[in-house]
Amino acid sequence: xxxxxxxxxxxxxxxxxxxxxxxxxxxxxxxxxxxxxxxxxxxxxxxxxxxxxxxxxxxxxxxxxxxxxxxxxxxxxxxxxxxxxxxxxxxxxxxxxxxxxxxxxxxxxxxxxxxxxxxxxxxxxxxxxxxxxxxxxxxxxxxxxxxxxxxxxxxxxxxxxxxxxxxxxxxxxxxxxxxxxxxxxxxxxxxxxxxxxxxxxxxxxxxxxxxxxxxxxxxxxxxxxxxxx
Amino acid sequence: xxxxxxxxxxxxxxxxxxxxxxxxxxxxxxxxxxxxxxxxxxxxxxxxxxxxxxxxxxxxxxxxxxxxxxxxxxxxxxxxxxxxxxxxxxxxxxxxxxxxxxxxxxxxxxxxxxxxxxxxxxxxxxxxxxxxxxxxxxxxxxxxxxxxxxxxxxxxxxxxxxxxxxxxxxxxxxxxxxxxxxxxxxxxxxxxxxxxxxxxxxxxxxxxxxxxxxxxxxxxxxxxxxxxx
DNA sequence: TTGACTTCGTGTTCATAATACACTTACAGT
DNA sequence: ACTGTAAGTGTATTATGAACACGAAGTCAA
Numbered sequence: 233x234x235x236x237x238x239x240x241x242x243x244x245x246x247x248x249x250x251x252x253x254x255x256x257x258x259x260x261x262x263x264x265x266x267x268x269x270x271x272x273x274x275x276x277x278x279x280x281x282x283x284x285x286x287x288x289x290x291x292x293x294x295x296x297x298x299x300x301x302x303x304x305x306x307x308x309x310x311x312x313x314x315x316x317x318x319x320x321x322x323x324x325x326x327x328x329x330x331x332x333x334x335x336x337x338x339x340x341x342x343x344x345x346x347x348x349x350x351x352x353x354x355x356x357x358x359x360x361x362x363x364x365x366x367x368x369x370x371x372x373x374x375x376x377x378x379x380x381x382x383x384x385x386x387x388x389x390x391x392x393x394x395x396x397x398x399x400x401x402x403x404x405x406x407x408x409x410x411x412x413x414x415x416x417x418x419x420x421x422x423x424x425x426x427x428x429x430x431x432x433x434x435x436x437x438x439x440x441x442x443x444x445x446x447x448x449x450x451x452x453x454x455x456x457x458x459x460x461x
Numbered sequence: 462x463x464x465x466x467x468x469x470x471x472x473x474x475x476x477x478x479x480x481x482x483x484x485x486x487x488x489x490x491x492x493x494x495x496x497x498x499x500x501x502x503x504x505x506x507x508x509x510x511x512x513x514x515x516x517x518x519x520x521x522x523x524x525x526x527x528x529x530x531x532x533x534x535x536x537x538x539x540x541x542x543x544x545x546x547x548x549x550x551x552x553x554x555x556x557x558x559x560x561x562x563x564x565x566x567x568x569x570x571x572x573x574x575x576x577x578x579x580x581x582x583x584x585x586x587x588x589x590x591x592x593x594x595x596x597x598x599x600x601x602x603x604x605x606x607x608x609x610x611x612x613x614x615x616x617x618x619x620x621x622x623x624x625x626x627x628x629x630x631x632x633x634x635x636x637x638x639x640x641x642x643x644x645x646x647x648x649x650x651x652x653x654x655x656x657x658x659x660x661x662x663x664x665x666x667x668x669x670x671x672x673x674x675x676x677x678x679x680x681x682x683x684x685x686x687x688x689x690x
Numbered sequence: 691t692t693g694a695c696t697t698c699g700t701g702t703t704c705a706t707a708a709t710a711c712a713c714t715t716a717c718a719g720t
Numbered sequence: 721a722c723t724g725t726a727a728g729t730g731t732a733t734t735a736t737g738a739a740c741a742c743g744a745a746g747t748c749a750a
Contacts, residue, residue: 668726
C-alpha cells in the first residue's frame with residue numbers, strides 16, 4: 233500500500249552505538265549487514281522508524297530485533313543528516329548510544345542481521361555508511377559524560393571491585409589513574425556499597441566487592457549533585 | 462508533483478531556539494505563526510527540511526527566512542519525536558539552538574512569520590506544539606555549556622565590560638557571582654583583551670572595555686583546554 | 691614451610707584552586 | 721563640594737587535587 237506526499241521526504245532511521253566493557257577494553261557491538269547496500273559489511277544496529285512509534289521506541293525495538301538486547305541504558309546522541317550518507321536515497325538517522333553489561337550479553341545475533349559481534353572501540357573494522365562518524369561521536373560523548381555522571385556502572389556487572397571500576401575509567405578516558413586517589417574520591421561519593429563478598433582471581437589477595445547505590449544516586453541527582461572523577 | 466513511498470514517512474522539520482541577552486536578562490526569539498495549526502500563537506522559528514539540504518543547512522535557511530539572521534552560532538540540540546507532537550501528522554523535529562548579539566538584531570520579522578519578537582526566557586508566552594519542551598531543553602543545554610566553553614561571548618557585543626559579562630553569567634546560571642573572583646578567574650584565562658576604550662554609562666566610574674580573543678581560544682581548545690567558571 | 695610472585699588496600703604531604711570579604715576610584719548631577 | 725552610583729582592586733582561609741611507597745592476603749612451586 234503506497235503512501236503519497238506533496239513534497240519528497242527523507243527516510244528516517246535510528247542507529248545504536250552499543251558499548252560494552254570486558255575487564256580490559258571498551259567494545260562496541262556491530263552487526264554484519266545481510267542486505268545491500270554494504271552487504272556483508274559491519275554496521276551499527278538500527279533501522280527505519282515507524283510512523284506510530286517514538287524515536288526511543290524505534291531504537292529499543294531495533295536493538296531487540298537485531299541484537300536481542302532489552303532494558304538497557306539508552307540515550308539519544310545526535311542526528312546525522314548529510315545528504316549522501318546513504319547511497320540509495322536521502323536518509324536521516326537519529327543516533328543513540330547504549331551501555332550494557334557485556335558479560336550478560338556474550339554476542340547474540342538475531343533475525344535481521346546475519347551475525348553480530350563485539351569489537352574494540354579503538355580498532356573497529358571498516359563500517360558501512362557514516363557509522364564510523366557516529367561511533368566517533370558516541371565515544372566522545374561517553375568520555376564527556378563519564379566524568380560527571382556515574383554511567384560507568386551500566387557497563388559493569390552488578391557486583392564489581394574497585395580495580396574493575398578503575399580499569400573501566402582508564403579505558404574510557406584513555407589514561408592511567410592513581411589508585412589511591414581514585415578509590416578515595418569514589419568512596420567519598422558514598423555511592424558504593426561494600427558487600428560481604430570478595431572476589432578471588434588467582435594467586436593474590438582477594439578484592440572487596442561493591443555494588444552501586446542506585447537509589448542514593450537518584451536522590452542526590454534530584455538535589456543537583458555534582459560528580460567529578 | 463507527488464512523491465510516493467512504500468511505507469508511510471514522518472515529515473522532518475528543524476526548529477531553532479535563538480537566545481539573546483539584553484544587559485539584564487536572557488531572551489528567546491519567537492515568531493507568531495501565520496498559518497494553522499496554532500495560527501496566531503508564538504512558536505520557535507523553523508520549518509521543513511528539504512531532501513537536498515543537510516539539517517544544518519535547513520536550520521540556517523529557516524532562520525534566515527523567518528528572522529533574517531545569518532552567520533550566527535548554531536548547534537544541534539536534540540531531536541524531538543513524540544508521535545503526537547504535531548496535530549496534523551507525524552512530524553519529527555531536529556532542534557537547534559543559536560546565540561546571537563541581541564543589539565545587532567533588534568527583532569526583524571520576515572516573510573513566513575507574521576511577526577517576531579524577543580521574550581524573556583524565564584517567562585515566555587504559551588508556545589505552539591511542544592516548543593516549550595524544546596525551549597526548556599535548550600536552556601538546560603546552555604546552562605551546562607556555558608560552564609566549560611566560553612560561548613557567552615556569542616551573546617555579547619564585540620566590545621564589552623567585565624560587568625556585562627558577569628551579568629550574562631548570572632542571568633544564565635541564575636545566581637549571583639562574586640565580582641572579584643569572577644574577574645580574577647576570567648582574566649586568568651588570558652582570553653580577554655583589554656581595549657584602549659572605556660564605556661561611560663552615566664554618573665559613575667567608566668568601565669574598561671574588552672574583546673574576546675577568539676584566535677587564542679581556538680588554539681587553546683585544540684590543545685585540550687579546560688575552562689570552568 | 692618457606693620464598694617468590696601478584697594484586698589489593700591504605701595516609702600524608704604539598705601545591706593549587708575556590709571562597710569569603712570591604713574599601714577606594716572615577717564620574718555626573720545638583 | 722557634596723552625593724550617588726557602578727567600577728575596580730588584594731588577602732587570608734579553606735577545600736580540593738596531585739604526588740607518592742609499602743605492607744597485607746592470597747597462590748603456587750621448590
